[in-house]
Amino acid sequence: MALKGLDIFKLTPKTNCKECGNPTCMAFAMKVAQGSIEVTKCPHLSEEVLAKLAESTAPPMKTLTLKSGDTEYKLGGETVLFRHEKTFVSKTLYAFTLSDTMDDAEVKAVMDESLKVDYERIGERMYAELIFVKYTGNADRFVELARKAAEAGRGVILSCSDPATASKAVAEIADAKPVLDGANASNYEEMSKIATENGLLLGVTGENLDELYDTVEKLEALGNKNLVLNVGCNSIKTAFEAAVQIRRAAILNKDRVFGYPSLVDVAAMAPGDEAMQTALASLFTVKYGSIIVLEKMTYAESLALHGLRQNIFTDPQKPMKVEPGIYPLNKADENAPCCITVDFALTYFVVSGELERSGVPVNLLISDAGGYSVLTAWAAGKLSASSIAKFITDYDIENKIKNRNLILPGKVAVLKGELQEKLPGWNVVVGPNEAVALVKFMREFANK
Amino acid sequence: MPFKKPVQKFNAAINAVELGVGEKKIVLGGQNVMPFYTFDNAIENPPRIGVEISDLGFEDQVPGIRDFYAGCKTVADMAKKAAELEDVDFVCIRLDSADPNGENAPVADCVETARAVSEAIDKPLVIIGCDNDEKDAQLFEKVADALQGKNALYLSAKEENYKSIAAAVGLAYGQKVGAESSVDLNLAKQLNVLISQIGVDAKNIVMNIGTAASGYGFEYVISTLDRVNSAALSQNDAMLQMPIITPVSSETWAVKESTATEEDMPQWGSAETRGISMEVTTAVAVLASGSSAVILRHPTSIKTVAKLIKELI
Ligand code: B12
Ligand code: SF4
Numbered sequence: 001m002a003l004k005g006l007d008i009f010k011l012t013p014k015t016n017c018k019e020c021g022n023p024t025c026m027a028f029a030m031k032v033a034q035g036s037i038e039v040t041k042c043p044h045l046s047e048e049v050l051a052k053l054a055e056s057t058a059p060p061m062k063t064l065t066l067k068s069g070d071t072e073y074k075l076g077g078e079t080v081l082f083r084h085e086k087t088f089v090s091k092t093l094y095a096f097t098l099s100d101t102m103d104d105a106e107v108k109a110v111m112d113e114s115l116k117v118d119y120e121r122i123g124e125r126m127y128a129e130l131i132f133v134k135y136t137g138n139a140d141r142f143v144e145l146a147r148k149a150a151e152a153g154r155g156v157i158l159s160c161s162d163p164a165t166a167s168k169a170v171a172e173i174a175d176a177k178p179v180l181d182g183a184n185a186s187n188y189e190e191m192s193k194i195a196t197e198n199g200l201l202l203g204v205t206g207e208n209l210d211e212l213y214d215t216v217e218k219l220e221a222l223g224n225k226n227l228v229l230n231v232g233c234n235s236i237k238t239a240f241e242a243a244v245q246i247r248r249a250a251i252l253n254k255d256r257v258f259g260y261p262s263l264v265d266v267a268a269m270a271p272g273d274e275a276m277q278t279a280l281a282s283l284f285t286v287k288y289g290s291i292i293v294l295e296k297m298t299y300a301e302s303l304a305l306h307g308l309r310q311n312i313f314t315d316p317q318k319p320m321k322v323e324p325g326i327y328p329l330n331k332a333d334e335n336a337p338c339c340i341t342v343d344f345a346l347t348y349f350v351v352s353g354e355l356e357r358s359g360v361p362v363n364l365l366i367s368d369a370g371g372y373s374v375l376t377a378w379a380a381g382k383l384s385a386s387s388i389a390k391f392i393t394d395y396d397i398e399n400k401i402k403n404r405n406l407i408l409p410g411k412v413a414v415l416k417g418e419l420q421e422k423l424p425g426w427n428v429v430v431g432p433n434e435a436v437a438l439v440k441f442m443r444e445f446a447n448k
Numbered sequence: 449m450p451f452k453k454p455v456q457k458f459n460a461a462i463n464a465v466e467l468g469v470g471e472k473k474i475v476l477g478g479q480n481v482m483p484f485y486t487f488d489n490a491i492e493n494p495p496r497i498g499v500e501i502s503d504l505g506f507e508d509q510v511p512g513i514r515d516f517y518a519g520c521k522t523v524a525d526m527a528k529k530a531a532e533l534e535d536v537d538f539v540c541i542r543l544d545s546a547d548p549n550g551e552n553a554p555v556a557d558c559v560e561t562a563r564a565v566s567e568a569i570d571k572p573l574v575i576i577g578c579d580n581d582e583k584d585a586q587l588f589e590k591v592a593d594a595l596q597g598k599n600a601l602y603l604s605a606k607e608e609n610y611k612s613i614a615a616a617v618g619l620a621y622g623q624k625v626g627a628e629s630s631v632d633l634n635l636a637k638q639l640n641v642l643i644s645q646i647g648v649d650a651k652n653i654v655m656n657i658g659t660a661a662s663g664y665g666f667e668y669v670i671s672t673l674d675r676v677n678s679a680a681l682s683q684n685d686a687m688l689q690m691p692i693i694t695p696v697s698s699e700t701w702a703v704k705e706s707t708a709t710e711e712d713m714p715q716w717g718s719a720e721t722r723g724i725s726m727e728v729t730t731a732v733a734v735l736a737s738g739s740s741a742v743i744l745r746h747p748t749s750i751k752t753v754a755k756l757i758k759e760l761i
Contacts, residue, residue, distance in 0.1 A: 082678070084671040116715065121663075213451035236759040241487045248454045255452070275752040278725050282662075282732040283756070286670065300721040303705040304729035307663020314667055346665060350704075373665055379630070436704035439712070 005033035008053065013044045032057060061250045061259040063090070064201055064226060067177040068129045068155030075201075075228070075290050076261035081251055087315040090261070092285045094305065095130035095157055095293045097267050098145045100138040107145065114297040115152060122320075122349040126306040128154065128297035132265070133169075135160035135182075143169045150176040157181050157203070157263075157291070163190035174198050179291075181205075181230055181263060185215050192224045203263055205230035209242055216257050227260045228291065233268040236280065240287070247288040261290030268293075274301065281305050285312060320345035321371035324391070326400065327352065332361035337405035337445065338397070339431065339438075340388060342369035342377045354435040358442035363401055367391040374409045385418035392423065407431040407445070456482060457489050460684035462677075462691050462740065463651055464493065467538060467624060468572025469599050474537050476654060476740045477691030480681065483738050484760045494761040496537040496741040497750055498574055499530040500697050503561050504544045504551070506745070510720040516747050524564040531569035533747065535754035538572040540603075540695075540743050541565050546587055547578035555583075555590050562591045566598055573600040574626075574743070576695070581609040589616040596621050603695070604628030604656050607635070610643055618648035626693065631658035631668045633675045633688070640687045653690045654741075661699040662730045670737050677738030691740035700726040701745060724748050732756060 009029035020041040022028040031037040032053065039045065039053040063077030074090045096114040098107055118127040131149040133156060135142040142165060149156045150173040160166040161182035170180060181203025183191040188204070195202035204219065204227055206212030212229065219227060231242035242262075249258040264284045270276035278301050281292050285308055294301065314320065321343050328336070329352060341351050343366050355362050367388060369377035377383035392398065404426045408415060410433035420428045432441050457480065464478035474496055481488040483495075503523050506513070520526045523541065531539050541562060545553035566573050575591055577584030588602045589612060603626035605613035610627070618625040627643055629635040636657045644650055657676060660666045673692065679685040700706060706723035708716065716722060727749040731742040735757070744750050 082671070082674045083667065084675055209453070210451050236756070237486070240484060240760060244485065245453060245487070248456075249451070252454050253452065257451075273752075274721075275724055275728055275748055276755060279728050279732045279752050279756045282729040283736050286733050286736045298721075299716040300718070300725040303716070303722060304662050304725040307661075307705070308666065308729055308733055311663060311665070311667035312670060316667070316671065354704075376665075434702060434704065434707070436708055 005030040008032050008057075011045070011049045011053065012042065015044070017044070019043055035059075058256075059259075060254050060256065061247075061261070062225065064228070064261060066093070066130075066155060066179065066201060068093075069153040071129075073129060073155075076259075078247070079251065081247065083312060084316055087317060088313050090290065091313040092289055092309050093129040093155075093291050094281070094297060094302075095132040095155075095291060096128050096297045097132045097134055097293060097295050098149060099134040100136055100141040100145060102145075107148065110296045111148075111152065115154075117297050117299055117302045121306060121310060122346060124310060126302060126310075128294075128302075130155040130157055130179075130291065130293075132157045132159055132181075132267075132293045135162065135165055135169075139165040139168065143172050146173050146178070149173075150178070155179070157293070159203075159265075161187055161191070163187055163194060166191065167194050170194055170198050170200065179203055179228060179263075181228065183215065183219065185211050188215050188219055189222065192219055192222050195226070196224055201226050201228050203228045203230045205232050207232075207234075208238075209245055212242070213257055216260070220257070228263050229258065229260050230263045230265070231289075233265050236269050239264060239269060240283065243284060243288045262288060263291040263293070264289040265293040267295040271295070274298070277301070278304065282308060285309050319371045322348045322366055324366045324368040325395065326397070327364040327366060328361075329355050329364055330359055330361045332363050334400065334402045336361040336363050336401075337403050337407065338363045338365050338401060339407040340365040340367060340391075341409055342367060342372060342374055342383055344369065344371050344373045344377070347373050351435045351438070354438040355442065358439040360442040360446045362442060363403075365391065365395075365397065365406075374411050378412050378415075383412060383415075385415050385422050388415070388419055389422040405429060405445075410434075453487075455488050456485065458681040458684075460681050460689065462680055463653075463689050465624065465651060465654055465691055467574075467599060467601055469597065470570065472571045473599070474572055476693070477689075479740075482677070482681070483736050486761060491761055493740075494757050495735050495739065497535060497754055497757075498538040498540040498693075498741060498743045499533065499536045499750060500540045500542060500576075500695070500743045500745050501526045501530055502542040502544045503553075503558070504542075506701070510723055510746070512720050512724075512746055512748060522564065523561055524568040527565040528568040531571045533750060535750050536571065537741075538574055538601075539565070539569050540574040540576060542576040542578075542698075543587060543591075544578055546580070546583050548580055548583055550578070555587050558587055559590045559594045563594050566595055566600070573598060574603060574693075575600055576603045581606060585609040585612040588613050592617045592621040592623055595623070599623055601626055601654055601693070603693070605639075605643065607639055607642075610639060611646065614643045614646050614648050618643070618652050619646065622652075624652050624654055626654050626656055627690070628656040629658060631660075631665075631672050633672055633679065636672070636676060637685070637687045640690060644687070650686065650690065655690045655692045656694065657692055659694050659696065659699055659730075659734065661703045661705075661726060662733060663705070664699075664703060666730070666733070670733060673734060673737035673739060692738060693741040693743070694731075694734045694739040695743040696731045696734065697727055697743060697745040697749075700730050720746075724752075728752050
């Protein structure tokens with residue numbers, strides 16, 4: 001259980017020597033309780049006290065590191081159940097599956113399709129970070145696929161509860177630092193040994209939550225605290241319950257036994273049904289899945305799920321804004337037409353992406369709209385004919401750009417008349433509603 | 449030590465609101481636990497799925513939807529076809545033709561459409577306007593009159609036009625008022641208060657707290673749902689206990705992920721599959737955050753979301 005400020009104060013020397021940068025030991029204790037200062041800032045605490053404090057002031061859920069090729073990802077470390085309470089911190093990672101039952105053609109098809117999905121959305125690389133290699137009895141094939149997965153440069157999860165086979169596969173790809181998923185009530189000792197010796201995260205599962213809890217306690221007793229909890233796949237209902245209960249136990253009850261990230265194999269819950277896997281992946285992205293395993297990663301799944309993930313894991317305390325100003329695209333110069341939009345980062349990325357795709361030189365004008373989307377800014381009075389006219393003056397656009405075409409977002413077509421009056425000499429044009437239509441629109445506009 | 453299961457059972461519940469009449473009527477809401485948390489307490493009324501059709505048809509329709517309605521000659525035919533889908537709990541007709549900036553169809557024509565649709569189906573009906581505040585107010589008044597006794601739901605009454613809509617739909621003709629606000633807990637609450645002050649019983653109000661497609665400012669939608677749900681259950685806030693309905697398809701079928709053609713984005717694959725994926729992802733996320741009903745278009749999305757709901761409840 002977490003200690004209160006007063007409990008922590010009792011453990012300090014109470015000398016108020018100020019070496020920690022605080023006027024009193026009490027002030028120091030309060031800050032430790034809030035998590036705003038490290039206990040180690042006081043040089044006068046005994047080892048014993050430090051250990052006690054470290055344990056009780058540790059966050060409810062461990063933060064673990066996972067390797068995916070050259071990249072390292074954080075798993076866990078969450079402190080709230082809902083993002084508005086603070087923020088979610090470690091984004092859900094997605095995996096696709098290779099099974100030892102698949103022949104070469106099947107493996108190639110899944111690899112080709114899934115590895116192809118690799119693109120950028122609002123400054124973030126979107127792809128399946130992990131490959132889930134599944135053992136169902138063919139040890140040689142499993143080891144072979146493990147190697148194939150490791151060579152793909154993504155992170156690897158070895159799904160195998162047979163210690164002998166697991167050990168072979170681990171030996172084959174130890175450098176890739178795979179997650180070893182397969183510890184359970186009967187094999188946990190051996191599995192834990194393999195994982196610890198190789199410095200790997202260990203995936204644990206149980207027939208039900210009680211069994212899982214019991215196995216985690218036993219693993220912790222062995223000194224292994226690098227765990228990922230597999231919520232199982234007996235049914236969708238039990239998997240959902242497990243994902244929620246594990247997270248709730250850690251955060252509401254401060255029950256550290258369940259203070260670990262989770263793994264959800266949705267491929268096993270809906271084999272062959274892509275739409276259902278998408279539905280499940282959406283459910284577990286919103287509700288507490290740290291790693292989600294799909295059969296494959298298609299563009300259709302990725303566009304929807306990565307977009308969802310990017311939204312859910314943005315920090316509500318940090319507005320996503322870009323700097324107002326002129327953004328010349330496709331080598332635009334002073335003779336290129338202007339498109340105007342708002343300073344909401346999402347809008348900027350969507351619109352600039354489409355304008356770049358059009359290949360037409362254009363000056364994208366980002367006006368100061370308080371970081372809001374087009375319609376939100378319009379409804380809030382931050383995107384109006386006056387605000388646009390003011391932007392044109394403040395940024396000295398008329399001297400910097402010679403072209404007098406100004407393209408408005410279609411969603412604020414109503415501004416056209418008033419803006420035209422405020423900007424004599426300009427030709428105000430209403431663009432399409434959705435940025436996706438800008439490619440065609442700009443090409444036609446350029447040809448006029 | 450054995451595992452101590454946390455339980456969050458609340459002393460408050462979401463209002464149970466009845467839609468439609470007869471054998472196929474449904475109840476939205478009623479739960480006193482977080483969405484799908486059946487392990488905390490049983491959820492009597494599962495979240496519901498509606499199918500959306502427009503009196504203009506939809507532009508750029510994907511094959512799966514076009515083929516499904518093949519052979520339908522009128523909007524009523526489409527409604528009948530849609531209502532026959534086993535997984536569909538209600539039908540939702542958009543009176544897009546009424547839009548003064550579009551076809552500007554006369555109110556009387558739209559009333560006729562609504563009546564024909566309502567007669568063609570035995571499932572509850574949801575009426576969506578043309579998103580013009582004034583026209584919707586005129587429209588809903590007349591439609592609600594024509595559909596008396598049908599217990600339909602009207603989307604939506606907004607801050608700008610709730611007075612006439614709530615009075616006509618909720619008071620004069622005793623049907624269900626949909627209160628639409630824009631992604632903000634306080635705005636949602638305020639509108640419910642205003643509509644209640646007119647005299648509409650809270651049990652006759654359903655909320656649409658605003659929506660977006662996954663990836664498009666959707667985090668605000670999720671957080672607003674989370675906050676409304678938590679205020680309703682843990683703070684027993686009676687002015688936020690109305691069940692929530694979320695029109696998903698009108699957002700998800702408009703964004704690039706669903707509309708970009710294959711020629712345009714060859715590596716992306718079938719636009720139809722992408723559209724389904726966007727629709728399913730967005731729908732499941734709002735249901736998992738407290739929406740009691742979603743409005744969808746594609747038969748595959750409907751089947752998939754229905755299956756997930758069945759598995760979870
Ligand atoms: C998230 C959101 C918010 C967030 C803000 C997020 C942000 N940073 O903007 C919050 C919750 C804070 C918010 C607040 C409000 N909101 Co708001 N919000 C939304 C929501 C759900 C999504 C907006 C979004 O992120 N869209 C994604 C971005 C990328 O879209 P976009 O900027 O429009 O860009 C697209 C196009 O416009 C186009 N485009 C962009 N630039 C350009 C440029 C050119 C040249 C061209 C051709 C095209 C183009 O390309 C993009 C992709 O296609 C929408 C509903 C919806 N589904 O859209 C409501 C919505 C915009 N909000 C609305 C309202 C009314 C408000 C408030 C006024 C509510 C209030 N009374 O408090 C406030 C205003 C702010 C304030 N006073 O505090 C209304 C606006 C109504 C209207 N039709 O005018 C909407 C439509 C909801 C609704 N249906 O009622 N909102
Ligand atoms: S350094 Fe330690 S002993 Fe000195 S004031 Fe700070 S808490 Fe007290």
